[in-house]
Amino acid sequence: MHFSNSYTSLDDFFYERTRPTPVHDPHIFLWNASLAEQLMIPNELKHDPNALAQAFSGNYIMPGSEPIATVYAGHQFGSFVPQLGDGRAHLLGEVLDQSGEGWDIQLKGSGRTSFSRGGDGRCALGPAVREFIMSEAMKFLGVPTTRCLAVVTTGETVFRETPLPGAVVTRVASSHLRIGTFQFFASRGDHQALETLCHYAMGRHYPELQEEGENQYVSFLSKVMERQIQLVVEWMRVGFIHGVMNTDNTTISGETIDYGPCAMMGIYDPRTVYSSIDTMGRYAFGNQPGILHWNLIRFAECLLPLIDADGEKAVHQVEPVLAAFSDRFEKEYMKMMGRKLGLASLKKGDRELIDSVLKQLKDGRLDYTVTFNLLTESLKSEAAASQVKKSLGDVFDLWQERLRDQEAVLQEVQELMWQSNPVVIPRNHHVEKVIQASLETGTATSAEKFLRVLRSPYEELAQTSDYQDPPSDGDSDYKTFCGT
Ligand code: AMP
Ligand code: MG
Numbered sequence: 001m002h003f004s005n006s007y008t009s010l011d012d013f014f015y016e017r018t019r020p021t022p023v024h025d026p027h028i029f030l031w032n033a034s035l036a037e038q039l040m041i042p043n044e045l046k047h048d049p050n051a052l053a054q055a056f057s058g059n060y061i062m063p064g065s066e067p068i069a070t071v072y073a074g075h076q077f078g079s080f081v082p083q084l085g086d087g088r089a090h091l092l093g094e095v096l097d098q099s100g101e102g103w104d105i106q107l108k109g110s111g112r113t114s115f116s117r118g119g120d121g122r123c124a125l126g127p128a129v130r131e132f133i134m135s136e137a138m139k140f141l142g143v144p145t146t147r148c149l150a151v152v153t154t155g156e157t158v159f160r161e162t163p164l165p166g167a168v169v170t171r172v173a174s175s176h177l178r179i180g181t182f183q184f185f186a187s188r189g190d191h192q193a194l195e196t197l198c199h200y201a202m203g204r205h206y207p208e209l210q211e212e213g214e215n216q217y218v219s220f221l222s223k224v225m226e227r228q229i230q231l232v233v234e235w236m237r238v239g240f241i242h243g244v245m246n247t248d249n250t251t252i253s254g255e256t257i258d259y260g261p262c263a264m265m266g267i268y269d270p271r272t273v274y275s276s277i278d279t280m281g282r283y284a285f286g287n288q289p290g291i292l293h294w295n296l297i298r299f300a301e302c303l304l305p306l307i308d309a310d311g312e313k314a315v316h317q318v319e320p321v322l323a324a325f326s327d328r329f330e331k332e333y334m335k336m337m338g339r340k341l342g343l344a345s346l347k348k349g350d351r352e353l354i355d356s357v358l359k360q361l362k363d364g365r366l367d368y369t370v371t372f373n374l375l376t377e378s379l380k381s382e383a384a385a386s387q388v389k390k391s392l393g394d395v396f397d398l399w400q401e402r403l404r405d406q407e408a409v410l411q412e413v414q415e416l417m418w419q420s421n422p423v424v425i426p427r428n429h430h431v432e433k434v435i436q437a438s439l440e441t442g443t444a445t446s447a448e449k450f451l452r453v454l455r456s457p458y459e460e461l462a463q464t465s466d467y468q469d470p471p472s473d474g475d476s477d478y479k480t481f482c483g484t
Pocket of ligand 1: 086115249
C-alpha cells in the first residue's frame with residue numbers, strides 16, 4: 001500500500017507518534033473485498049490472510065505508514081472535555097483509491113496511546129462487528145459514512161463487565177477531522193494552530209475555498225453546515241439514531257462516524273432513544289437536527305478569532321450563517337420527506353400533508369420503514385393500498401389526491417419512492433442476533449449473510465424477507481452501549 005502521511009507534516013502538537021501494541025494471535029474476521037478493491041490493496045497482501053491479519057491488527061507496520069494518535073477535545077453530552085484524542089486508535093496514514101481520492105486508514109482497538117486516560121486501548125469483537133455492519137448498511141443506503149475495511153480478532157480477552165473476545169477494526173474515512181479537533185486548539189487560544197488546521201481541512205475537503213480571500217472562514221463554516229445538514233437529513237430519511245452526537249463525533253467532511261451506541265428507529269417516534277447512557281434523551285431521533293445546530297455553533301465559536309480580531313465583528317459575520325440553519329434544514333428535510341411520498345417538488349400545503357402522515361405514524365405507533373414501503377407498494381397493489389389505508393385513514397386519501405394532482409407519471413412517482421424508501425434496514429434485533437451468532441460460533445457466516453442483504457437495501461433479494469420483520473416488542477426494552 002502506498003501511504004502518505006499528510007497529518008504528520010503538521011506540527012507535532014497535533015498528534016502523538018505512537019505504535020499499535022501487538023496482539024497475540026490475529027485472524028481476519030470480516031474483510032471488505034469491494035472496499036479493498038477500491039483502495040487498490042495489493043494482490044500479494046489481499047491473498048495472504050496471515051499478512052492481512054498482521055497488517056490490520058497493527059502487528060506489522062506497512063512500509064510508508066507513520067502511525068499516530070491525533071489529539072482533539074469535545075463537548076460530550078453538553079459538557080466540554082478539553083482533551084480527548086485517539087485513546088484506542090492509530091492513524092496509519094492515507095492512501096489514494098482508484099479514482100485518486102484520498103482516504104485515512106485508521107486502526108481502532110489497537111492499543112493504548114497517551115490519550116487513553118483510564119482505558120485499555122482495546123475494542124471488543126461485538127462492537128467491531130456492529131461498526132462494520134452498520135457502516136456498510138449506511139453506505140449502501142446512500143448515507144455518507146466512514147467505512148470498515150476489516151475486523152481482525154486478536155486472540156486476546158478484553159474486560160468490560162464480562163470478559164470478551166478482542167478485535168481491531170480498520171476504519172476508512174475521508175478524514176478524521178472533527179469539530180472537536182478545532183475545539184482543542186480554540187480552547188487553548190492557539191490561533192496559529194487553528195489557522196493551520198483550517199487550511200489543512202479546507203485543502204482536504206473544500207479545496208475551492210483556498211482561493212477565497214477575506215471571508216474564507218465564514219464560507220468554511222457554511223460548507224461544513226451544508227454537508228452536515230445533508231447528512232442528518234439522510235439519517236432522518238432512513239430512521240438512523242446516532243446516539244452520541246458529541247462534537248468529537250461530528251466530522252468536518254460530513255460523514256457519519258462512531259457507531260458505538262447507534263440504532264435504527266422502528267416505530268416512528270421522534271423521542272426514540274436507545275443509548276443506555278443517554279438518560280435525558282439528548283440525542284433522541286427527533287433532537288438530531290437541533291443538536292447539529294448546537295454543534296455547529298460550537299464550531300463557529302472556534303473560528304471567531306480567525307474571522308476578526310474584534311470579537312463582536314466576528315460574531316456579526318457568522319450570525320447570518322447560523323441563523324439560516326433552521327430554514328436550511330427544514331427545506332432539505334421537507335424535500336427529502338416529499339420524495340419519500342413520491343413528490344418530486346413541493347408546493348403549498350405539502351408541509352401539512354407531511355406533518356399529518358408523520359402524526360398518523362406516531363399516534364398509530366406504526367413502523368417507519370414498513371409504512372413507507374407499503375405506501376410505495378400501494379401504487380401498484382390493491383392489497384397494500386387497503387392495508388396502509390387502514391392504518392393511515394384519511395391521510396392516505398389526501399396523499400393519493402395530492403399524487404393525482406401532480407404532473408409526474410406513475411412510473412416517476414414509483415421510481416422516486418423506490419429510491420427514497422429502503423425495503424430493508426439493519427434492524428436492531430437482527431444486528432444483535434448477528435453479533436451474538438458471531439460471538440457464539442467464532443465465524444462471520446451470519447454477518448456475511450446479513451451484509452449481502454444490507455448491500456441491496458432498495459431491492460428484494462431472496463433473503464431480504466428474513467430481515468424485514470419489525471421487532472415483536474417494538475424494541476421497547478432495547479438498549480445500546482458505547483462499547484468502550
Ligand atoms: P467514543 O465514545 O468512542 O467517541 O470515545 C470517546 C473517547 O474515549 C475517545 O477519546 C476515545 O479514544 C476514548 N476511548 C474510548 N474507549 C477507550 C478505550 N477502551 N481505551 C482508551 N480510550 C478509549
Ligand atoms: Mg468518538
